Amino acid sequence: MIIKQNVSLLAYNTFKIDATAKVLAIIENLPDLETLCNPPYSTIFPRLFMGGGSNLLFTHNYEGIIVHSQIKGIEKVFESESETWLKAGSGIIWDDFVAYCVKLGLGGVENLSDIPGCVGSAPVQNIGAYGMEAKDTIVEVQCHNLATNETLVLKNSECQFGYRDSIFKTPGFRNCFITHVTFCLKKQYEAVSHYGTIEQELEKFADRSVRSVRRAVINIRRNKLPPAELGSAGSFFKNPVVGNEKYAALLENYPEMPVYKLTEGEYKIPAAWLIEKAGLKGIKHNNAGTYIKQPLVIVNYGKASGKEIADFSYFIRQKVYEQFKIMLEPEVNFV
Ligand code: EPU
Numbered sequence: 129m130i131i132k133q134n135v136s137l138l139a140y141n142t143f144k145i146d147a148t149a150k151v152l153a154i155i156e157n158l159p160d161l162e163t164l165c166n167p168p169y170s171t172i173f174p175r176l177f178m179g180g181g182s183n184l185l186f187t188h189n190y191e192g193i194i195v196h197s198q199i200k201g202i203e204k205v206f207e208s209e210s211e212t213w214l215k216a217g218s219g220i221i222w223d224d225f226v227a228y229c230v231k232l233g234l235g236g237v238e239n240l241s242d243i244p245g246c247v248g249s250a251p252v253q254n255i256g257a258y259g260m261e262a263k264d265t266i267v268e269v270q271c272h273n274l275a276t277n278e279t280l281v282l283k284n285s286e287c288q289f290g291y292r293d294s295i296f297k298t299p300g301f302r303n304c305f306i307t308h309v310t311f312c313l314k315k316q317y318e319a320v321s322h323y324g325t326i327e328q329e330l331e332k333f334a335d336r337s338v339r340s341v342r343r344a345v346i347n348i349r350r351n352k353l354p355p356a357e358l359g360s361a362g363s364f365f366k367n368p369v370v371g372n373e374k375y376a377a378l379l380e381n382y383p384e385m386p387v388y389k390l391t392e393g394e395y396k397i398p399a400a401w402l403i404e405k406a407g408l409k410g411i412k413h414n415n416a417g418t419y420i421k422q423p424l425v426i427v428n429y430g431k432a433s434g435k436e437i438a439d440f441s442y443f444i445r446q447k448v449y450e451q452f453k454i455m456l457e458p459e460v461n462f463v
Contacts, residue, residue: 129153129160130198140196141181142244144359145434151193155219156200158272158279161305165277169193175274176463177305179249180221183361186463187434195274197248199307202228213267215310218248222255230338235317236265238338239326241345244362248306252296253459254289258345259323263289267310269296275303292366292459324348352422359428360419364441365399365456378452399448399456400424406451408444416440438462 132152138144140152151172155161163169174192178184199217202225206213212234216225222245226237239260240250249255250262251269263284270281288295295301319336321327326341329348333340354360367388370378375395378385382405388396403409403423410420415432417440419425426441445456 129163141184143185143361144428145186147186147189149190149194153195154198156198161272165274180245182244183460184463185434185460187438210315212313213310215308216247218306220247222246229313230342234313235338236313238341239320239345241342242349247309251294251309253292254294258326259320265311267312270308271304271306273304354419354427360425361460363424363459364426366459367396367399368454369394369396402448402452406447413440
């Protein structure tokens, strides 16, 4: 285990916020986690588990211990004529895992190409993009409970997956550090291309292989999302879901409003559209702004502090609320 004290978190969060952590523990294996269950580490609080730091906003220095996974390794745990199950360490960079699967010609995660973060964050957020979610491929999640020093394995059905949500976000799992995730990948494969411009982009390729889908997704993302040099955490807000009454009222005023019907009585409205319609696309307050090509993404244009980004996000929420009476909910976690 690597322990660092009073360390800058600049290299550990994609928002590029220069906060510090009192203690940073870098975990490489299960014995490292067992060490953390004993003094002096077990007495340091508060405690934060951090993957790729791609969904966090540090609004102040962290006065406790941050536990960061560097657990690597991919193991084939099951194979049949149609499926391969891979068990991956939580510290593997998510896109490296996707690239690994694509190289083997396995389908199931290619639409999730180029998403920042690590394997261990995928189930927490139930990451999703272009008609695919991590939950569609996850078989089980292994974690270590630092309060009890026990390993537990949750089957997919026990993970309570929802839109950018899972049991791992609930207080009962506060002490559970994800060590491995097992995925079921498909050998026989059909491109998932119904979402947005995937089909259009895919037509530029000679075939519909997993490799082509990955390239298509990367092309679309690189065209719309900020480059890694700019600090951001991807989508800052969740897409809000409204009921029948609210939907009807919005439609009356904005007949052109895009919408995804989830169920009878549940409509998902793109937050990007609400922000753009409120005149907030591409705006900048000092070093914080909404990205010009995708306003759902808040960008750190320079050396913004976490507080500056947080204040800017409150401004966006307030403006959207004034116009639509919808309060956007952050997807990013404030620390
Ligand atoms: N839109 C606008 N203006 C814009 C951009 C988009 O009005 O400038 C509207 C359009 O109507 C568009 C709709 O918003 O059709 C949806 O836009 P997009 O397809 O870009 O997706 P999103 O709903 O804004 C979600 C995820 C992204 C994911 C994309 C693609 C959330 C919170 N975000 O964004 O995930 O990449 O779909 O599947 O669900 C992330 O979570 O960090 C992330 C980037």
